[in-house]
Amino acid sequence: MATEMPLHQRTSLPPGGARRSATCDICRLRAACLPDHMHDSDAARSLMGLIVPGTPQPRGAFLYRQGEPRRAFYLVRSGSAKSFQINENGHEDVMGFHFPTDMIGAASLEHRQYTESVVLLERSTVCEVSATDLEALLRSDASLLHSFFSKLMQSFEAERHARVRLHHASADERVADFLLELSDRFRAIGRAEQSLFLSMSRYDIANYLGLAAETISRALGRLQDAGAIAVKGKSVEILMRSALHKIAERSASA
Amino acid sequence: MATEMPLHQRTSLPPGGARRSATCDICRLRAACLPDHMHDSDAARSLMGLIVPGTPQPRGAFLYRQGEPRRAFYLVRSGSAKSFQINENGHEDVMGFHFPTDMIGAASLEHRQYTESVVLLERSTVCEVSATDLEALLRSDASLLHSFFSKLMQSFEAERHARVRLHHASADERVADFLLELSDRFRAIGRAEQSLFLSMSRYDIANYLGLAAETISRALGRLQDAGAIAVKGKSVEILMRSALHKIAERSASA
DNA sequence: CGGTAATTTGACGCTAGTCAATTCATGTGG
DNA sequence: CCACATGAATTGACTAGCGTCAAATTACCG
Numbered sequence A, B: 001m002a003t004e005m006p007l008h009q010r011t012s013l014p015p016g017g018a019r020r021s022a023t024c025d026i027c028r029l030r031a032a033c034l035p036d037h038m039h040d041s042d043a044a045r046s047l048m049g050l051i052v053p054g055t056p057q058p059r060g061a062f063l064y065r066q067g068e069p070r071r072a073f074y075l076v077r078s079g080s081a082k083s084f085q086i087n088e089n090g091h092e093d094v095m096g097f098h099f100p101t102d103m104i105g106a107a108s109l110e111h112r113q114y115t116e117s118v119v120l121l122e123r124s125t126v127c128e129v130s131a132t133d134l135e136a137l138l139r140s141d142a143s144l145l146h147s148f149f150s151k152l153m154q155s156f157e158a159e160r161h162a163r164v165r166l167h168h169a170s171a172d173e174r175v176a177d178f179l180l181e182l183s184d185r186f187r188a189i190g191r192a193e194q195s196l197f198l199s200m201s202r203y204d205i206a207n208y209l210g211l212a213a214e215t216i217s218r219a220l221g222r223l224q225d226a227g228a229i230a231v232k233g234k235s236v237e238i239l240m241r242s243a244l245h246k247i248a249e250r251s252a253s254a
Numbered sequence C: 001c002g003g004t005a006a007t008t009t010g011a012c013g014c015t016a017g018t019c020a021a022t023t024c025a026t027g028t029g030g
Numbered sequence D: 001c002c003a004c005a006t007g008a009a010t011t012g013a014c015t016a017g018c019g020t021c022a023a024a025t026t027a028c029c030g
Helices: A043-049 A133-139 A142-167 A171-188 A202-209 A213-225 A239-249 B042-050 B129-141 B143-166 B171-188 B202-207 B213-225 B241-250
Strands: A051-053 A061-063 A074-078 A079-087 A093-100 A119-120 A125-130 A194-198 A229-232 A237-238 B049-052 B063-064 B072-078 B081-086 B092-098 B119-120 B123-128 B195-197 B231-234 B236-237
Touching: A043 A133, A043 A142, A051 A119, A051 B049, A061 B072, A074 A133, A079 B049, A093 A202, A119 A229, A125 B072, A133 A142, A142 A171, A142 B143, A171 A194, A171 A202, A171 A237, A171 A239, A171 B202, A202 B195, A213 A229, A213 B171, A213 B202, A239 B129, B042 B049, B042 B123, B042 B129, B072 B129, B143 B171, B171 B195, B171 B202, B171 B213, B171 B236, B171 B241, B202 B213, B213 B231
Parallel strands: none
Antiparallel strands: A051 A125, A061 A119, A074 A125, A079 A093, A079 A119, A194 A237, A229 A237, B049 B123, B063 B119, B072 B123, B081 B092, B081 B119, B195 B236, B231 B236
16 A cells, blocks of 8 residues: 555544634734635634634544535644545545635535545644634625635636646656746745755655656656755745746646 | 648528528437437527527538627538637647537637637528527526536536546547447437448547547457448448447447 | 665567648638 | 548657656655
């Protein structure tokens, strides 16, 4: 079995922290986390009232497992997570990685059960929103529904882009693209964009990009030889962003 | 240049047929075309009133081009189409294929301009819905918005599935999966599910699946040798659906 | 500090891409 | 209606890139 086994096997998240609302007010991620155009509307108030901050959970803890009844949505506050499905061959398919301000669970929106599992990649904190509460709010507030609609459309486009872009790309191109994507996401949440910490394993990256783990190692090595990055274990420094871009973009130059 | 040049260069669709509403009532695709839970609601009436059937257009005609201001959404009534983007290398990326009852243009929903081009693959008829009209209706009717929401979620999941599924798949697996997907879609609109007509070129299929056109030929040949299908030009007969399934599913059997 | 898992590195084979030639469709005009 | 022209599809030969297997090295956790 090539896939890693979770360290912890708990099936659900413990009660979480104190149930005080308006915690978003004191969260430094607030601006990046909540939908853009609802910073001070009534809807923002209502939504923030539903968000329950949790306590830090250890690496390997599951937010939920594929097949469990859908209870809640989550917002990553610190740390990171990966979502994955077990396919018909018993093989793990990594769907994506999640960082602070990312919403988790929307992919299961149209289902009664979670369609994927989500496990923490490091010690992390997540905020929780009850599914029934959120759905009720969405039914009553059209502008909030529109916000969600927008966000989903964005994910849809990103997903589409990833599919066609990476279909034609070589290993080096995919890895360069992956690093740039991470960098962009880190920048968006106020982290250093040139210092990346890869909390996920090479196997996870490989699975996500449709490559073998060994190929990830070699690709990182080649990018390093090219002077674009410096790799030291799970830490990657982006030395020449332009070089990385050039590599990522040169797919299928017919 | 490996990509095909459109036969016709018209930049927009001619006026279309007579502007009589309620044409959906006499359309045999109605049940499959409109959202499930709105067959006889007020919203259904309103929506149907916005749908304008067009006249048949020749192969190679564009519904719209990437970058044009977004005017309308389209529903395929007969024939087929492909949507594609030109990427930064001037290369064509095929995003998908469209058959009767498919909605076209939703991917540009959040933009003022079309983010892709759509060209007919054969002589086809499409129905048109004005963008402003539809958006006004969506704003006023929450249940309709929910329907759209649902439909988008479905596409999102399909897109996701396509990405992870095909990432690990071999050429034969991808082609088998593609044929089964077409078969399913044909069945959903009442066509024979075992007799497929591939209106798109091998190059388009290859581009869509992230392969070379020659590989499509060879993969089809191998599937034929395996007794799963019979290929004759653009016509493909599915002889053993089970065999095709087995081939499509056996990706990454660790 | 020891044991385990993760990562790197090397060797090798196979799959799919590329280039080129040929066959096959399709559509056009005489 | 047929001959021809054009592009699509197939087939073959060769090559490059990635997967696989195995071994060595490093990082991590108790």
